[in-house]
Amino acid sequence: MATIRDVSKLAGVSVATVSRVINKKGYVSKETEESIINAMEMLNYTPNDVARRLAGKKSNTIGLIIPDILNPFFPEVARAAEDTANKLGFNLILCNSDDDREKENQYYEMLINKQVDGIIIASYTATPTDLISLMNKNIPVIALDREYKGFDIPFIKTDDQLGGELATNHLVECGCKNIAHITGPLYIDSFKERLDGFENILKKNDLYNPQLIRVDELSLVGGYEATKKLLEDGKEIDGIFAGNDILAIGCYKALNDLGYNLYDDIKLIGYDGLEANVDYLEISSISQPTYDLGKYAVDLLVKEIREEKDISKEKIKLDLKIKKRKSTLGK
Amino acid sequence: MATIRDVSKLAGVSVATVSRVINKKGYVSKETEESIINAMEMLNYTPNDVARRLAGKKSNTIGLIIPDILNPFFPEVARAAEDTANKLGFNLILCNSDDDREKENQYYEMLINKQVDGIIIASYTATPTDLISLMNKNIPVIALDREYKGFDIPFIKTDDQLGGELATNHLVECGCKNIAHITGPLYIDSFKERLDGFENILKKNDLYNPQLIRVDELSLVGGYEATKKLLEDGKEIDGIFAGNDILAIGCYKALNDLGYNLYDDIKLIGYDGLEANVDYLEISSISQPTYDLGKYAVDLLVKEIREEKDISKEKIKLDLKIKKRKSTLGK
DNA sequence: GTGAAAGCGCTAACAT
DNA sequence: ATGTTAGCGCTTTCAC
Numbered sequence: 001m002a003t004i005r006d007v008s009k010l011a012g013v014s015v016a017t018v019s020r021v022i023n024k025k026g027y028v029s030k031e032t033e034e035s036i037i038n039a040m041e042m043l044n045y046t047p048n049d050v051a052r053r054l055a056g057k058k059s060n061t062i063g064l065i066i067p068d069i070l071n072p073f074f075p076e077v078a079r080a081a082e083d084t085a086n087k088l089g090f091n092l093i094l095c096n097s098d099d100d101r102e103k104e105n106q107y108y109e110m111l112i113n114k115q116v117d118g119i120i121i122a123s124y125t126a127t128p129t130d131l132i133s134l135m136n137k138n139i140p141v142i143a144l145d146r147e148y149k150g151f152d153i154p155f156i157k158t159d160d161q162l163g164g165e166l167a168t169n170h171l172v173e174c175g176c177k178n179i180a181h182i183t184g185p186l187y188i189d190s191f192k193e194r195l196d197g198f199e200n201i202l203k204k205n206d207l208y209n210p211q212l213i214r215v216d217e218l219s220l221v222g223g224y225e226a227t228k229k230l231l232e233d234g235k236e237i238d239g240i241f242a243g244n245d246i247l248a249i250g251c252y253k254a255l256n257d258l259g260y261n262l263y264d265d266i267k268l269i270g271y272d273g274l275e276a277n278v279d280y281l282e283i284s285s286i287s288q289p290t291y292d293l294g295k296y297a298v299d300l301l302v303k304e305i306r307e308e309k310d311i312s313k314e315k316i317k318l319d320l321k322i323k324k325r326k327s328t329l330g331k
Numbered sequence: 332m333a334t335i336r337d338v339s340k341l342a343g344v345s346v347a348t349v350s351r352v353i354n355k356k357g358y359v360s361k362e363t364e365e366s367i368i369n370a371m372e373m374l375n376y377t378p379n380d381v382a383r384r385l386a387g388k389k390s391n392t393i394g395l396i397i398p399d400i401l402n403p404f405f406p407e408v409a410r411a412a413e414d415t416a417n418k419l420g421f422n423l424i425l426c427n428s429d430d431d432r433e434k435e436n437q438y439y440e441m442l443i444n445k446q447v448d449g450i451i452i453a454s455y456t457a458t459p460t461d462l463i464s465l466m467n468k469n470i471p472v473i474a475l476d477r478e479y480k481g482f483d484i485p486f487i488k489t490d491d492q493l494g495g496e497l498a499t500n501h502l503v504e505c506g507c508k509n510i511a512h513i514t515g516p517l518y519i520d521s522f523k524e525r526l527d528g529f530e531n532i533l534k535k536n537d538l539y540n541p542q543l544i545r546v547d548e549l550s551l552v553g554g555y556e557a558t559k560k561l562l563e564d565g566k567e568i569d570g571i572f573a574g575n576d577i578l579a580i581g582c583y584k585a586l587n588d589l590g591y592n593l594y595d596d597i598k599l600i601g602y603d604g605l606e607a608n609v610d611y612l613e614i615s616s617i618s619q620p621t622y623d624l625g626k627y628a629v630d631l632l633v634k635e636i637r638e639e640k641d642i643s644k645e646k647i648k649l650d651l652k653i654k655k656r657k658s659t660l661g662k
Numbered sequence: 663g664t665g666a667a668a669g670c671g672c673t674a675a676c677a678t
Numbered sequence: 679a680t681g682t683t684a685g686c687g688c689t690t691t692c693a694c
Binding site: 336382383 | 686687688689690
Binding site for chain 2: 053
């Protein structure tokens with residue numbers, strides 16, 4: 001691999017001058033610039049990131065921590081983040097923490113050690129202090145899909161409470177009277193907030209019945225079991241709001257197995273809007289701008305890194321859309 | 332952040348000695364070692380990877396290139412790879428190439444530039460030469476889920492032709508006489524080989540009918556459309572082998588929509604064994620050891636990096652399992 | 663056993 | 679406008 005020294009020799013200048021053209025910084029005459037660029041091309045030279053970083057420059061790398069790569073929501077976010085990072089000349093290191101705070105902390109260390117310029121964190125388990133101690137080390141941080149209330153941690157997410165309200169309201173408008181909610185662990189803020197929205201609307205409509213709320217494991221099986229239990233208890237139910245699409249699909253399957261007339265006997269709405277997974281089953285859903293979430297997170301972080309903008313006070317909530325399909329509208 | 336110099340001062344030794352204990356290399360007395368370790372702990376010292384790498388050591392980082400993070404097969408592989416890498420003290424940089432050779436080449440450059448110690452490549456589009464030129468740069472490479480026939484490129488995959496045979500054979504055994512195959516782009520070797528297996532078995536049983544083979548886009552929609560077209564053509568079909576589970580699910584949906592009696596009129600078997608996505612629909616499938624694929628790829632690569640083993644001739648095919656479910660066994 | 667010092671490839675004062 | 683040089687934090691010869 002060619003070094004900056006090789007280039008400087010070939011171009012007959014000093015390394016400093018070469019460095020100047022690499023970084024487009026400081027004065028250098030048109031001619032020398034050209035001959036340097038020429039030399040770089042001849043040698044097929046690319047500056048060594050490691051050396052660069054050691055010499056105090058940015059590494060043009062950001063880290064993205066996600067809690068669960070098996071949840072299709074996150075690959076979608078990751079893909080968007082990667083696309084965007086690449087477009088901006090950044091590399092992305094993707095870390096899957098398995099929703100394990102220990103592992104997450106290891107990742108912080110390794111990312112710092114790898115000298116990333118900033119970190120995007122989607123975590124259910126991180127505490128505000130975790131992030132703040134990162135920020136104190138002068139490494140820009142942005143929280144994704146989660147808000148740390150009461151702390152000055154920039155975040156980007158959607159309005160989950162509003163989403164819960166939208167979903168529930170739609171079921172009410174479809175004429176449902178006994179509406180159940182199947183959701184994931186409530187330590188995950190998004191689920192808690194969707195639940196809040198659910199309760200708000202039902203109370204407002206005098207339809208609230210806490211018996212019809214079930215928390216289960218965040219998986220197809222969880223959704224399946226929760227639905228089965230609800231219905232086997234003999235509860236009268238004509239609508240279900242599932243806290244996310246994975247749960248909704250489990251739910252769909254349970255309804256099927258129990259002999260319910262899909263799309264009619266019991267209306268169903270999910271949450272996430274992961275097209276591929278829900279569209280083909282025609283399950284209504286609250287659709288999050290998943291791609292945008294990843295995209296804007298990177299955009300913002302890069303702005304902070306490049307010091308084009310102070311994002312420390314940025315608190316962004318993106319819009320939600322409701323996708324009405326057969327599972328609530330009927331066949 | 333504490334540096335090696337801080338540690339050496341606190342311990343009252345030279346940086347060289349500290350370096351020796353960091354790398355467990357060269358002689359250093361028990362006592363000084365202890366006092367150094369002590370100092371490191373007091374200062375909460377971790378060696379700086381960037382500096383280390385620049386000074387000529389390994390970076391303890393490997394790159395994983397995958398073609399499509401939205402295909403659930405790859406997140407599963409990625410997760411395994413990451414787990415394993417972490418256990419071995421390595422970091423994983425995950426790159427999603429979107430099945431785009433251009434992007435892939437960019438990733439090679441960036442990974443080299445980031446000084447990764449090795450690369451795992453799952454690509455449909457890479458040419459043997461691409462990988463060989465990487466290997467010539469002295470960076471260990473291992474191909475995942477693809478074999479570069481006629482080249483000495485180590486790989487780890489499953490036996491797709493055998494898988495195709497297993498699947499088809501099962502349908503034959505279930506009494507199917509008119510068996511269709513719905514598959515993805517044949518430039519993807521795995522699909523080509525599964526098709527080969529399919530044809531082998533049918534020819535052997537005198538059931539081969541090339542009319543019943545459909546290639547479509549690798550997506551739910553692709554599977555859906557392919558199935559619809561096959562059946563709307565009025566073809567008599569009593570069994571379908573879908574080249575992967577995503578196609579199988581699209582297929583399932585189409586059968587449903589067209590009013591076929593699932594699990595009975597037409598038997599269906601998929602491929603991949605992505606539990607979550609196929610299990611709940613009770614679709615039979617050829618199950619690949621997805622996790623192991625990622626795990627062993629990293630294991631092997633790390634062995635090569637640590638020079639514990641020469642893997643250049645490693646060509647590994649992992650075992651497949653058939654999962655028989657209601658979609659072929661009947662209700 | 664331990665230390666001094668050169669060097670990995672690059673950046674950024676400071677000179678010129 | 680360009681060159682000289684001192685680091686960045688670490689590893690590694692080569693002395694002692």
